[in-house]
Each structure stands twice: as C-alpha cells, then as structure tokens.
Amino acid sequence: ETGVTQSPTHLIKTRGQQVTLRCSSQSGHNTVSWYQQALGQGPQFIFQYYREEENGRGNFPPRFSGLQFPNYSSELNVNALELDDSALYLCASSRGDNRGAGANVLTFGAGSRLTVL
Amino acid sequence: GNSVTQMEGPVTLSEEAFLTINCTYTATGYPSLFWYVQYPGEGLQLLLKATKADDKGSNKGFEATYRKETTSFHLEKGSVQVSDSAVYFCALSERGYQKVTFGTGTKLQVIP
Numbered sequence: 001e002t003g004v005t006q007s008p009t010h011l012i013k014t015r016g017q018q019v020t021l022r023c024s025s026q027s028g029h030n031t032v033s034w035y036q037q038a039l040g041q042g043p044q045f046i047f048q049y050y051r052e053e054e055n056g057r058g059n060f061p062p063r064f065s066g067l068q069f070p071n072y073s074s075e076l077n078v079n080a081l082e083l084d085d086s087a088l089y090l091c092a093s094s095r096g097d098n099r100g101a102g103a104n105v106l107t108f109g110a111g112s113r114l115t116v117l
Numbered sequence: 118g119n120s121v122t123q124m125e126g127p128v129t130l131s132e133e134a135f136l137t138i139n140c141t142y143t144a145t146g147y148p149s150l151f152w153y154v155q156y157p158g159e160g161l162q163l164l165l166k167a168t169k170a171d172d173k174g175s176n177k178g179f180e181a182t183y184r185k186e187t188t189s190f191h192l193e194k195g196s197v198q199v200s201d202s203a204v205y206f207c208a209l210s211e212r213g214y215q216k217v218t219f220g221t222g223t224k225l226q227v228i229p
Contacts, residue, residue: 004160033215033216033217040222041222042121042206042208042220043217043219044219045216045217048216055215056216058216090161092161105151105163105166106153106161106163107163108153108160108162109160111160
C-alpha cells in the first residue's frame with residue numbers, strides 16, 4: 001500500500017503571498033488532517049476533512065483553508081502569509097467517520113517545510 | 118482543554134541503557150493515548166497506543182501503560198539502540214473529536 005505523500009517538500013515565500021500544499025492520502029483512508037509543526041514543537045491541529053467537507057478545525061484563522069477531493073487527496077491553502085507561518089506542515093490520513101471515530105490513528109506524510117521571508 | 122506534558126529533552130543515553138520518557142495528560146473525558154516517533158527528515162509514525170485505562174501498548178520493545186489514576190502514559194524500553202535516536206511525541210485523542218493533541222516532543226540520542 002502506498003503511504004501519504006506531500007508536495008512540495010520545501011518552499012520559500014515572502015510575507016503576504018499565498019501558498020498551496022498538496023497531499024495524497026494512504027490507500028484505503030478516507031479522512032485527511034493537516035497539522036502545523038513549528039520548530040521544536042509538537043504538531044498543532046489545523047483542520048480535518050471527511051467526505052470533502054471540513055469536519056473539525058483547530059485554533060487557526062480563516063486564511064488557512066483546505067479542500068478534499070473525491071479521491072481523498074487534499075490541499076492546504078494559506079493566504080496573506082505571515083512570518084509566523086514558517087513551519088513544517090504535516091498531512092495525515094486515517095480511516096474514520098464523521099464523528100471522528102477511528103480517525104485518530106494517523107499516518108503522516110514527511111511534510112512540506114514552508115519558510116516565509 | 119486537553120493538553121499533554123512531556124519531559125524536556127534532549128535525553129542522551131548509551132546503547133543498551135534503560136529508557137523512560139515521562140508523559141502526563143489533561144483531558145475532560147476518556148482519551149485514547151499514543152506515542153509517535155519522528156526520525157530525522159521524516160514524518161511522524163505511530164509507535165504504540167492504548168485506548169482505555171490499564172491497557173499496555175507495545176511495539177519494537179517499547180511499552181507504555183495507560184494510568185488513569187495518575188493521568189500518565191510513560192514510554193519505556195529496556196535496552197535502547199542507536200537506531201532509536203529520534204524525537205518521541207506523546208499524544209491523546211478523545212473519542213468523537215477529530216483532533217489529536219501532541220506534546221512538545223522529547224529528543225532521544227543514543228550513543229554507541
């Protein structure tokens with residue numbers, strides 16, 4: 001089975017720009033979650049998608065948005081980038097339902113490292 | 118809200134030493150508890166989990182027991198190897214909630 005793949009692996013943007021990160025979920029998984037991991041910190045939950053709809057959101061502003069496609073792949077979009085958005089962005093897939101049951105055993109990708117200058 | 122507190126690192130051990138990484142949690146319900154490991158340049162991997170009180174999760178020689186009375190889930194291994202060098206994250210998730218809450222991670226370095 002294929003794992004979770006993310007692209008790009010590294011990117012550099014300037015403040016105010018927009019970025020799109022992409023994620024392909026593991027085969028058989030229907031739920032995708034996005035996490036932000038600042039240097040030296042644990043991952044922080046951004047949001048989760050199930051059946052192409054947002055199914056839970058962490059404490060992140062609306063300029064963080066996402067999509068899930070019929071094949072369960074996903075995008076994370078961040079508008080109006082700020083310096084503090086510099087981090088490793090992790091995508092995780094799981095097999096769950098809309099109540100979150102089963103969705104907490106996560107398979108992570110290697111991440112996209114975003115640097116905002 | 119939910120939170121996870123881990124011992125600060127880095128932890129440096131000699132090969133074959135005994136490992137303990139402490140983890141305590143705060144949760145309003147009855148969470149599932151996890152340990153994830155992150156090797157350099159890679160994403161997090163699930164190491165072990167426990168879903169109810171007194172459960173013991175184990176994998177690759179690592180163990181952790183869900184202690185509800187002390188709200189703890191300490192990670193242990195009897196004899197570490199150089200290949201165990203990584204960052205270890207304790208985490209929890211409450212049933213019916215979508216997010217997993219992670220600790221700040223503990224870096225382990227094992228020297229030959």
